[in-house]
Amino acid sequence: MSTLADGVRAGRVRAVAKAITVIDEGGPEAADLLTALWRGASAATDDAGDAADVAAGCAAAGAASAAAAAGGAARGDPLSESVRVIGITGAPGAGKSTLTDLLIERYRQQGLRVSVLAVDPSSPFTGGAVLGDRVRMNRHALDAGCFIRSLGARGALGGLARPARGAIRVLAAAGFDVILLETVGVGQSELDVMHVADTVALVLTPAGGDQVQATKSGIMEIADLYVINKADLPGSARLRHAIADMLHVRAPDVASGGDLAGGVLGATSEGVASGTSEGQWVPPVLEVSASRAEGVEAMAAAVAAHGDYLRETGQLAQRRSRQRLQELRERFRESLCLKADRALVEEPALMAIAEAVLERRVAVEVGVEQLVALWEPRKAGS
Ligand SMILES: Nc1nc2c(ncn2[C@@H]2O[C@H](COP(=O)(O)OP(=O)(O)O)[C@@H](O)[C@H]2O)c(=O)[nH]1
Numbered sequence: 334m335s336t337l338a339d340g341v342r343a344g345r346v347r348a349v350a351k352a353i354t355v356i357d358e359g360g361p362e363a364a365d366l367l368t369a370l371w372r373g374a375s376a377a378t379d380d381a382g383d384a385a386d387v388a389a390g391c392a393a394a395g396a397a398s399a400a401a402a403a404g405g406a407a408r409g410d411p412l413s414e415s416v417r418v419i420g421i422t423g424a425p426g427a428g429k430s431t432l433t434d435l436l437i438e439r440y441r442q443q444g445l446r447v448s449v450l451a452v453d454p455s456s457p458f459t460g461g462a463v464l465g466d467r468v469r470m471n472r473h474a475l476d477a478g479c480f481i482r483s484l485g486a487r488g489a490l491g492g493l494a495r496p497a498r499g500a501i502r503v504l505a506a507a508g509f510d511v512i513l514l515e516t517v518g519v520g521q522s523e524l525d526v527m528h529v530a531d532t533v534a535l536v537l538t539p540a541g542g543d544q545v546q547a548t549k550s551g552i553m554e555i556a557d558l559y560v561i562n563k564a565d566l567p568g569s570a571r572l573r574h575a576i577a578d579m580l581h582v583r584a585p586d587v588a589s590g591g592d593l594a595g596g597v598l599g600a601t602s603e604g605v606a607s608g609t610s611e612g613q614w615v616p617p618v619l620e621v622s623a624s625r626a627e628g629v630e631a632m633a634a635a636v637a638a639h640g641d642y643l644r645e646t647g648q649l650a651q652r653r654s655r656q657r658l659q660e661l662r663e664r665f666r667e668s669l670c671l672k673a674d675r676a677l678v679e680e681p682a683l684m685a686i687a688e689a690v691l692e693r694r695v696a697v698e699v700g701v702e703q704l705v706a707l708w709e710p711r712k713a714g715s
């Protein structure tokens with residue numbers, strides 16, 4: 334497995350693709366691979382310098398984030414602070430893939446290495462929607478600085494967040510500067526995936542009408558920016574106001590529809606960054622037309638501004654720490670659950686208690702207490 338990890342660290346496309354398949358399938362190989370990637374990052378002091386170089390080359394990265402990148406790499410998590418994880422979510426057909434394609438183009442022009450993880454649990458086997466996405470982003474297929482993969486979570490017990498986290502570490506270890514996560518924002522699993530991202534862009538469309546009310550999964554609340562795509566269609570101003578009402582902030586005073594280029598779409602990154610108020614991030618509401626390639630500039634600027642905000646306020650480090658802790662808790666619980674399930678069918682003392690409950694000699698509650706009492710002393714021995 335260490336050779337696969339080496340291949341990943343060398344940024345070899347085949348190794349990265351294989352590694353993500355291993356992650357997607359779950360199991361012990363996935364854990365071994367991720368452990369190897371983590372250790373590699375912690376041992377490689379030279380890599381820290383490389384990471385700083387890469388970060389310094391990024392248009393949006395200043396000296397501070399280059400230093401953070403070096404520090405992040407030295408601490409061992411391949412997902413250093415110089416890597417940007419950007420979640421793009423929204424209903425099917427909202428234009429996420431079309432937008433993603435345009436973002437890839439922009440980041441590539443900046444010399445950044447970009448990867449896309451297309452997560453679509455609704456079609457893990459046929460890959461229907463993802464196949465469409467691949468076609469839409471196909472023009473980047475021969476670009477070595479761009480890697481596009483779908484994630485089906487074939488082996489995952491607990492949804493898509495775990496394979497997404499694993500795949501992100503693989504991509505970060507492989508040297509990608511930007512990781513775009515495209516998910517269909519309809520369920521809890523996708524919401525969990527979005528918690529893995531640093532910046533979450535929610536893509537809505539005017540045609541959606543009552544989307545603001547309908548989007549109940551909680552994604553409305555965690556979005557860092559709202560992108561009203563298909564602003565070439567009527568109704569985008571109405572949607573913008575509905576979102577602004579929800580956010581209790583004033584909608585940017587811009588024209589919609591035909592006057593796209595003069596409004597929010599023409600906003601500079603300074604204009605977007607001024608979406609912060611009293612040190613708090615105020616999610617911008619942007620109108621774009623992906624199919625006309627209008628407004629993508631402003632969207633990219635808003636994404637960059639949010640990334641800067643997270644870094645400057647120290648929130649990125651906090652977010653990543655919280656995520657690592659969350660991951661640890663989940664995995665610890667999973668591991669204990671598996672052990673408990675196994676013990677209950679393999680260990681005579683525990684099996685005897687189960688049998689007593691089965692035969693109604695012992696109440697379930699008492700059985701639980703007895704199991705825990707038998708279970709707890711073992712922590713000293715392990
Ligand atoms: N009118 C209009 N159509 C768009 C726009 N952006 C994307 N589309 C179309 O919407 C459809 C769905 O786009 P896609 O990117 O696959 O959406 P996804 O399911 O969210 O990834 C495609 O037919 C696109 O051509 C836009 O800005 N305006």
Ligand SMILES: [Mg+2]
Pocket residue numbers: 429430431462466515
């Ligand atoms: Mg798509």
